Amino acid sequence: MDNNKELTNKKNMPTDVVTIVGVGLISGSFALALKEKGFAKKIIGVSRTAASLKKAKELGIIDEALPLEEAVKQSDFIYVAIPVDATVPVMKQVMDLITDKQMVADAGSTKFALCDAVKDHPMRRRFIATHPMWGTEYSGPEAAVRGAFEGRACVICEKEKTDVGVVDTIENIYKSLGMNIVYMDAHAHDIHAAYISHISHITSFALANTVLEKEREDDAIFALAGGGFESTVRLAKSNSAMWAPIFMQNRENVLDVLNEHISQLKKFKASLEKENMEYLTELMENANRIKRIFK
Amino acid sequence: MDNNKELTNKKNMPTDVVTIVGVGLISGSFALALKEKGFAKKIIGVSRTAASLKKAKELGIIDEALPLEEAVKQSDFIYVAIPVDATVPVMKQVMDLITDKQMVADAGSTKFALCDAVKDHPMRRRFIATHPMWGTEYSGPEAAVRGAFEGRACVICEKEKTDVGVVDTIENIYKSLGMNIVYMDAHAHDIHAAYISHISHITSFALANTVLEKEREDDAIFALAGGGFESTVRLAKSNSAMWAPIFMQNRENVLDVLNEHISQLKKFKASLEKENMEYLTELMENANRIKRIFK
Numbered sequence: 001m002d003n004n005k006e007l008t009n010k011k012n013m014p015t016d017v018v019t020i021v022g023v024g025l026i027s028g029s030f031a032l033a034l035k036e037k038g039f040a041k042k043i044i045g046v047s048r049t050a051a052s053l054k055k056a057k058e059l060g061i062i063d064e065a066l067p068l069e070e071a072v073k074q075s076d077f078i079y080v081a082i083p084v085d086a087t088v089p090v091m092k093q094v095m096d097l098i099t100d101k102q103m104v105a106d107a108g109s110t111k112f113a114l115c116d117a118v119k120d121h122p123m124r125r126r127f128i129a130t131h132p133m134w135g136t137e138y139s140g141p142e143a144a145v146r147g148a149f150e151g152r153a154c155v156i157c158e159k160e161k162t163d164v165g166v167v168d169t170i171e172n173i174y175k176s177l178g179m180n181i182v183y184m185d186a187h188a189h190d191i192h193a194a195y196i197s198h199i200s201h202i203t204s205f206a207l208a209n210t211v212l213e214k215e216r217e218d219d220a221i222f223a224l225a226g227g228g229f230e231s232t233v234r235l236a237k238s239n240s241a242m243w244a245p246i247f248m249q250n251r252e253n254v255l256d257v258l259n260e261h262i263s264q265l266k267k268f269k270a271s272l273e274k275e276n277m278e279y280l281t282e283l284m285e286n287a288n289r290i291k292r293i294f295k
Numbered sequence: 296m297d298n299n300k301e302l303t304n305k306k307n308m309p310t311d312v313v314t315i316v317g318v319g320l321i322s323g324s325f326a327l328a329l330k331e332k333g334f335a336k337k338i339i340g341v342s343r344t345a346a347s348l349k350k351a352k353e354l355g356i357i358d359e360a361l362p363l364e365e366a367v368k369q370s371d372f373i374y375v376a377i378p379v380d381a382t383v384p385v386m387k388q389v390m391d392l393i394t395d396k397q398m399v400a401d402a403g404s405t406k407f408a409l410c411d412a413v414k415d416h417p418m419r420r421r422f423i424a425t426h427p428m429w430g431t432e433y434s435g436p437e438a439a440v441r442g443a444f445e446g447r448a449c450v451i452c453e454k455e456k457t458d459v460g461v462v463d464t465i466e467n468i469y470k471s472l473g474m475n476i477v478y479m480d481a482h483a484h485d486i487h488a489a490y491i492s493h494i495s496h497i498t499s500f501a502l503a504n505t506v507l508e509k510e511r512e513d514d515a516i517f518a519l520a521g522g523g524f525e526s527t528v529r530l531a532k533s534n535s536a537m538w539a540p541i542f543m544q545n546r547e548n549v550l551d552v553l554n555e556h557i558s559q560l561k562k563f564k565a566s567l568e569k570e571n572m573e574y575l576t577e578l579m580e581n582a583n584r585i586k587r588i589f590k
Contacts (some may be wrong), residue, residue: 024377057413133519182518195506198519200527203498206559211562214555223430223477224448225491230589231526232495237586240579241302242571251567258564262557264501267541269331269553279541284535291532294525 005016011159019075022082023056028144030079031061033216037176044071063159072097077169081107085245088117093094095123103166109248111157111186111195114148119161128170129157131189132179132199139239148172150178157186184191184253194253199261201235201243202254208236310464314370315337316363316385317377318351320430321402325374326356332471338365351436367392371463378401380540383412390418391421391523398461400425405544406452406486407483414456423465424452424481427474428492434534452481485538489548494556496530496538497549503531 002058018040020027034040045062047053072078078094080087089109091195095118096105105128106114111210115129134152136143171181184192211233213261247254272282313335315322316580329335340357342348348360363385367373373389375382382403389399400423402408410424431438447470449469454462466476479487504526541550566575 031504037303050590081499084475085429089533097320135523137523145451155519159513180518180534189335192519193497193503195510196524198316199502199505200524202560204527205579205582207494207498207561208585209559209562209578210494210552210556212581212584213559214552215490217485223475224450224487225588228430228432229330229491229495231529232499233524233585235523236530236582237581237589238583240576244576244579247567248570248572251570255564255567257505257509259507260559261501263506264504265553265557265560267504267549267555268497268542272550272553273544275543277543279328280542281535281539282531283504284500287500287531288533288535289507290503290528294528294532 009164015039015043015077015173016041017044017077019045019046019071019077019078020062020084021067021078021094023047023050023052023069023141025083025139025143026132027081028056028059028061028081028141029106029134029146029148030081030132032144032146033148033177037173039173040077046071056144058140059142059144061141066150068093068244072102076102078102078104079107080104082111082162083242083245083255084108084114084249088114091127092121095121095127098126098128101161101181102126103128103169105170107132109187109194109197109246111155113249115161115186123165124161126166127131128159128162128166129186130170130174131155131157131193132174132177134179137235137237137279139242148177149174152179153182154179155189156185157184157189159183166244190250191253194250194257196255198247198250199257201238202258203261204233204235205238208233265269306366308332310468311336312370313337314341314361314366316366316373316375316389318342318347318357318436319376320434320438321355321427321434322358322374322376323351324429324441325376325402325427326448327439327441328370328472329468330441332468334468334471335372339370341366347436351439354436354439355439356436356439362412363388364392371397373397373399374402375399378537379403379405379409379544381400383409386413386422387416390416390422392528393418393421395421397421398423398458398464400465402427404492404541406450406484406488408455408544410453410481419456420458421461422453423457423461424467425469426450426452426484426488427469429474429550432530434537436568443472444503446467447474448477448503449474450477450484452479452484454478483544486548489552490543490589493542493545493549496533497553498541498556499528499530500533503528511552 020031023045033044043062045053045056045065056062069156072094072233081090106209132154134148172259186204203224267283315326318340326338338357340348340351340360341363351357374384398421406424426443427449429444430457562578
């Protein structure tokens, strides 16, 4: 592939018509932003769920709903934001349909499995692997919000495997949304994501289960729950259809972090069992170092 | 003690002069609210830390700093909000100093040890055990804020062991601050507090340690950390001088909850190790039930 020719093509390439595959929290918020910032004139929605398409149209997220093949045919840019297990086959399907005048991105929370699955595809250079690190615990088109992504990081993986023009166009969009671009290889992304995102979700799910298990006979007690509990358990409301495939696809890294986390909890347990105030204090003061990251 | 006489006394009892023992997050926010709502004309601060007293005066939290004995002598109401291990001896000291025209409350996150320690004190009926369930991860007089406590629960323990007049006065204050009063025995309080407050702090401390342990060589990675991570790890900034004594004083309950939490995490671990998507999804859907508590 002639990169110079690609680059020339790209300079004139619009993102006038965009297809979002999946009409939910991320794709919906992204679509709203594309329209607001003037990147897209028309948004086409693709989903297996008719009710979501209907809702997305009502909410002004999409202009039209079409089957995947027809949608791709009409689009300059296809944005795939569906659960990561479905992303792999759907992305291959999309890449089989596009020409080298079109481009496609994903927004998944794992990157290695997808990058590996498409690495030898003839349209690899028209695909860009992205992970805009923003989200809420809600899902579906109703969860889409304006002003999402602002101030957060967006990871782009294997930049060198994507045409420069595609990279420029997509970076420009994410930057316009207020995101900071971070480059990383797919494997490194998945390790870091396990630490700073996936484990938070698992601890939150497990904490909810802990409390629900013990407090089941006494709902009134939740009247007591203060802000600390609510913020720690907030992520436990997250959608299992989205998160179970993430944990499973990133299971080796997630297991590493989970093992480390369990062993950190066991240190607290040991300090309490031994009534070792000094050790307990030391563990907490070590954790306080997180202040240097979050003021 | 003649309760009717007490009640008569109490109707005329002002909280014009209030001593706060400890000048930090809780006592400072409480003092600001007392002034704002017109409950106190003068606030006296007691602390072992001269710098905190100076700061509290600068911030308008206290009008004067005095040693404990002198402060108590001048006060209608003494509010003790210091680490729970120090509360037990200090509360006894305060109760040795007061007359039956004065009253005293604590604001501690554990209740059984304190209630047990003062149960036979001659001034027991002038003491009320309270736990206003509000806080932030910050500490010291600088952490005190106006409008704290609003909309949160305040637990009052062993109400029946306190004079009706004292209960009425203190409830009136907390209600004016926008709190919902919840009655509970001290043992039940400590169990519930372990579930909905203490364990959240431990998981947050342990999560911070997990991430700091593994990500220590790559600070830049924290650029990636999104809102989910930040909310889960927020409590790890909490003050060890306040929280270590809470965990230690409530260690049996905290250990019960911690063991349950570790076993819940191990279920996630098992589901990942066995690549059991169905079980993983079931664990997450169970956790989703927390939605019925927090919308």
